[in-house]
Amino acid sequence: MASILDSVDQRTKLVGENRLELLTFRLRGSQLFAINVFKVQEVQQMPKLNMLPQSNPVVVGVTSVRGLTIPVIDLSSAIGRTPIEQNEAANIIVTEYNRSVQAFLVGGVDRIVNLNWDEIMPPPAASGRSHFLTAITRIEGKIVEIIDVEKVLSQVVSFNTEISEEVKDEDLLAHARGMEVLLVDDSNIAIEQARSTLQQLGLNVLVETDGLKALTLLRKWRDEGIDVNKKLLMVITDAEMPEMDGYRLTTEIRSDPALKDLHVVLHTSLSGAFNNAMAEKVGCNGFLSKFQPDTLAKTIQDRIRERIG
Known part of the structure; x- marks a missing residue:
């Protein structure tokens, strides 16, 4: 898996072809979730975490990855589910969004799948977790819920929308x-x-x-x-x-x-x-x-x- 995640050539081959790669994983239970491989740097087995005082409740600690100290967000807790048990079965997915690196604590990591974007559908309006889903798909007959990571991160980091006065002409x-x-x-x-x-x-x-x-x-x-x-x-x-x-x-x-x-x-x-x-x-x-x-x-x-x- 690491070699696929680190391959720029592998990812750029998909550009313009309306295709994507998803990393699938579980939180608690059998339901499969996914995020785009483009956003993933690496996957690690549950490391030792250092506590971060006065942090957001979904931030369970910080860890060091390649010399960089990054926050670890319990993804299950962040979308309103039961927190992940921090044991040898847990993993972290190290991601980069908007020039910021963070890790998501998940349960078991499943695999990488290659799909067409036309196989990706908006989440049903009646879905209880649709607030945190950007899309769904089916893999081998099983529904996979694709997480809206931008929505998750907006709970942890306040995104500023105001333009600085000196920028405006x-x-x-x-x-x-x-x-x-x-x-x-x-x-x-x-x-x-x-x-x-x-x-x-x-x-x-x-x-x-x-x-x-x-x-x-x-x-x-x-x-x-x-x-x-x-x-x-x-x-x-x-x-x-x-x-x-x-x-x-x-x-x-x-x-x-x-x-x-x-x-x-x-x-x-x-x-x-x-x-x-x-x-x-x-x-x-x-x-x-x-x-x-x-x-x-x-x-x-x-x-x-x-x-x-």
Whole structure:
């Protein structure tokens, strides 16, 4: 498993093919859960933890991984279930999100599976844990629940959405009021965060929750005779989404003569050395880590300058 997790080439082969790899695991009991392998650095058997005074209740301690001290979050407790027993059967999954490294305490780690994004479905509205799920899938007839890690982390870390005053170019933004941006993301918490930042810039934010819905909307405008390149300032898309991921969405946009000049920025919690290579492979105009309001604002303003200049 470690060799697969460490292989950049293995991961980048999936880019633009609407495929993903999931690491499946259990918390307590037989239910399978999963997160995207892109986010995983390594898996370890339960290490010795040091307590962290006055920490969030779901943070069970800290440990050292490759010389870095990182918090360990009980994932079962974080999604409202019974805490994980800290014994030899437990494991930690070391992950990197938004340039931050943390570990999730889980039960048994199952395996890595390779799937098409069109096999990934939104969670049913009646699911008791849908608050913390971003999607579900089936593997060998068994339902696998895919955790919305961004939602989990929002409980532990306060994400700031406010743009620093020194970043805003008020004269520039005065010319940009009402410009439209298409935001594509399947995580409610990520949509809320990005929308808050974009609205501070005076932009109208249109939202779709997966790449296929976004592509369908773009093609609908195209077929209605709308010049989509003039209508939209830019498309800001997540990477991981049910039905169609952000890489495939960008690939489809670039292959359509009427859409190919759209400014597309990948906005994702994925971190690591392979990000820029993945974005460039499918023709994205840029890459941004999520929950960085000043960086997002600077990118938007640079694009506005291009538009009005």
